[in-house]
Amino acid sequence: KQEVTQIPAALSVPEGENLVLNCSFTDSAIYNLQWFRQDPGKGLTSLLLIQSSQREQTSGRLNASLDKSSGRSTLYIAASQPGDSATYLCALGSSNTGKLIFGQGTTLQVKP
Amino acid sequence: EPEVTQTPSHQVTQMGQEVILRCVPISNHLYFYWYRQILGQKVEFLVSFYNNEISEKSEIFDDQFSVERPDGSNFTLKIRSTKLEDSAMYFCASSEALPSQRNNEQFFGPGTRLTVL
Numbered sequence: 001k002q003e004v005t006q007i008p009a010a011l012s013v014p015e016g017e018n019l020v021l022n023c024s025f026t027d028s029a030i031y032n033l034q035w036f037r038q039d040p041g042k043g044l045t046s047l048l049l050i051q052s053s054q055r056e057q058t059s060g061r062l063n064a065s066l067d068k069s070s071g072r073s074t075l076y077i078a079a080s081q082p083g084d085s086a087t088y089l090c091a092l093g094s095s096n097t098g099k100l101i102f103g104q105g106t107t108l109q110v111k112p
Numbered sequence: 113e114p115e116v117t118q119t120p121s122h123q124v125t126q127m128g129q130e131v132i133l134r135c136v137p138i139s140n141h142l143y144f145y146w147y148r149q150i151l152g153q154k155v156e157f158l159v160s161f162y163n164n165e166i167s168e169k170s171e172i173f174d175d176q177f178s179v180e181r182p183d184g185s186n187f188t189l190k191i192r193s194t195k196l197e198d199s200a201m202y203f204c205a206s207s208e209a210l211p212s213q214r215n216n217e218q219f220f221g222p223g224t225r226l227t228v229l
Contacts, residue, residue, distance in 0.1 A: 031211030034218065043203060043222040044155070089155065093211040097168035098143050100218060102155040 002027045002094045006103035013080055014111050021075040021106045023090035028068040031093040034100065035064050035075050038087045047088075048075070080110045114138040116221035118204050124227045125194055133189045133224045135204030144187045145205040145218065146179065148172070155203070161187070194228045201225050 003026045013019050023033070032051050036044040048057045048064040050073070056065040063076040073090055087107045091100040117136045125131050137144050146158040160167040161179050178190045187206075191198055201223045208215040 032216060036220070041225075044205075044220040046217055046219060049217040091155070093216070095168060096210055096212050097160045097162075098145060098207060098210055098216070098218065099157045099160055099168050099170075100145075100147075100155075101157065104154050 002030075002092060002101050004090060004092055004101050004103040006088075006090060006106050008106060009104065010107045010109075012109040012111065015080060015082060017080050017110075018076070018078050019080055019108070021077070021088050021090075021108070023073040023075070023103055025071045025073075025092055027094060028071055029094065030068065031096060033064075033066055033073050033093070034091045035062075035073075036089040036091060038089055038105065040087075044089065077108075080108075082110050082112050084108060085110050114140075116204055116206055116219050118202075118221035118224050120224060121222065122225045122227070124229065127196060127228055128193050131191050131194055131226065133191075133202050133204075133226070135187045135189075135221055136185050137187055137204065137206030138208075138219060139185070141206035141208050141219075143167075143207045143210060144179075144181070145207075146189045147203045147205065147220075148200040149203065149223075150200045158189070158202075191226075194226075196228050199226060199228045 034049045035047040050066045061078040066073045087105040089105045091102045119134045144161045149155045159169045176192045203223045204221045205218045207218045
């Protein structure tokens with residue numbers, strides 16, 4: 001059974017710092033991995049999608065990597081800003097029906 | 113930019129009542145999903161739906177739950193007899209393609225907060 005774990009659960013950094021969020025999974029047989037942002041009481045905003053054949057994806061200040069052999073993905077945020085404060089979720093597509101399995105998230109606070 | 117919409121944003125109901133949560137997926141998307149998030153917990157998959165059929169459902173999605181695409185635009189989740197433990201945020205999502213294909217990114221709606229009293 002696929003398990004998804006995100007460490008740390010919470011992170012507080014000063015503005016301008018580069019940071020890395022971690023996502024680990026137990027079964028390397030995945031189709032894709034998607035990173036989302038969730039603001040308090042709000043929906044999920046898709047940030048990046050990595051297909052299983054890809055090693056990384058970039059969007060602006062965000063870079064996501066995927067290493068299936070070690071069961072890990074990282075989300076790198078460059079030059080963090082207070083507006084980046086949110087919960088970041090990783091989700092794995094392990095089934096071709098589209099089912100996503102979510103981690104519990106990392107709550108990021110960027111202090112001005 | 114196209115987006116998934118959900119109504120209502122908040123639904124309060126009495127235990128045992130039926131509720132219908134509504135979603136309008138992105139117009140050219142073919143694959144539809146429901147997830148839920150109990151306060152403070154992980155987002156959990158409920159069901160995936162394609163071509164008017166359920167593709168996969170989770171253990172949570174028991175006989176009290178049903179989904180329907182009643183017309184060309186809406187996608188609904190019905191809970192027949194709500195329980196206290198059904199209180200959660202319910203998210204609808206859609207994608208253009210399956211994970212084995214390109215353009216399989218899932219886009220989520222803003223959610224419906226269901227409170228069962």
